[in-house]
Amino acid sequence: MTSYHVRRINGVRIAYAAAGDGFPVLLLHGWPQTAYAWRKVIPLLAQRFRVYAPDLRGFGASSKPDTGYDKKTVATDLAGLMDALGHRRFAVVGHDMGGQVAYPLAAMHPDRVEAMAFIESGLPGFGQERAMDVGSGGSWHFGFNMAGDISEALVRDREALFIGYMMRRDKVGIMGADRVTEADIEVYAAAMRQPGAARAMFSYYRTLFADAVDNRAFGSRKLTMPVLAVSADHGYVGGAERTMAQVADKVEEARIADCGHYVPEEQPEVLANLLSDFLARAGVETAI
Template sequence: MIEVTTQMRSHRGQDVRLAYRRSGPPDARPTVLLLHGWPQTSWAWRHVMPLLSRDFDVIAPDLPGFGDSSRPESGFDKKTIARRLHELVDALGITQVAVVGHDLGGHIAYAYAAQWPQSVSHLVFVESSLPSFGQEEAMDVSRGGSWHFGFNMAGDISESLVRGREFLFIDHFVHRESVGVFDADSISPDDIEVYARALARPGALRCSFSYYRTLPLDRQDNVVWGKTPLAMPALAIGARWGYGQASADTLRRVAAHVTERLIDDCGHYVPEERPAEFAEAVREFIFKHATTRRQALSKL
């Protein structure tokens, strides 16, 4: 067995510095790009990376504004975030990636695939939704949606109320009854502290909430992109005690070839709750559709 190690590195692009973890055997292909959700960092992939890097080159960045990456003043619409990630991939000399996005990372994964479809071999959409394609229900508290969408979009008051209470804030979302964890021990207090420390850095709360404040812009972009269904193989992973069927329902509205996987006894944070099952689902999907994707591209 090839021994792999995970290293934290950084890349300075045109307007941001991106910190990222990378692991995998030498010359492994394809490259898998892991995009974490809110309010996390690349630490969310700590269990998954060792499993996937047995077969793939795996890159897990801290999204702009999170963790050790830059905290820019603007540019949190998903089109711009995806562009920054594409610059990272291009700078590393990688021509094609399998993009895996969890939660808000799913928004970015879709924006990446919609803008550079030839550069995306596979799309994995995990416990996520999209503005204009189902997100609105999750935002509507009168229909059972979550209050945090409006709170995060409210402006300076959001930062003022959360500052100094980052651990409490994150712990609430991780352990809430609906769309939290199924296994209460799967994300430990030490893990939450990792995320809380990152969120407490100067500018981090503003950046974190800006991912939500740009949702109206994302909606406009999605309407345009959604007119052309994605052609690459796409996998929707949902959790029985998370978004459930909603992730697959969303993905089928924007992609032509969708496979669905629903994980039982699991809440919203699938990569941390069920990393082995998650990694195996991604691995099987990529290997199964690798030949199909190459054949499709050869005909273009």
């Protein structure tokens, strides 16, 4: 059974879901989602692992401070959360923006992160700049989300329209209309309507250039723990694999069929099986 909790970490409130028993696995959601994105995966992984799915700072029921949205700071929140929960070692799984947080978490704490999965994500400093360049076929939303106050003003009272469009767009959108329902979209829209939430969520994009500097510094030493790079056949095909090949020594690759960008919601059973098998090969269940 999934339970919900709050801890105060690094001066901010971090809300998280928890379920299961076994080796701890930290699930990091993407943008514009919350821990709700893992609702279908949590009970599957919880059959074998102790699973935690936090709302990252700025999202959902977690605090929305004015600063601290560079991914190194967000990763520090999560290391503190795992400390508070009594877990010295753990595995981390990051989807989309969550992957951009998982990487510095693993890079800063290689003695703690036993294994990492990087799902439908990229890294500033290691090729994501191409996805940010509209002139080269990249997505417009990077510039829009970085624009400042005008972003919040244009989205205000249109949160469901904006999030629904992002998740259902033709390029890298969901493949099946029933996989993310209107009710699901409303969960994310309601989270974005909270005071300070839109500003906080857009700040994840406004810190990407600072993240690039941090990532290049982290990348001077490759990750040595096992890494699983996952992409979807209708998502950023091959993007996760190309990114992890630059920053990690031991990379496995996986491609999920009949799936767009939002893998945890579109193919939860396939993803859960993939993660369980990967973590077993990584030997996390025997880690001290």
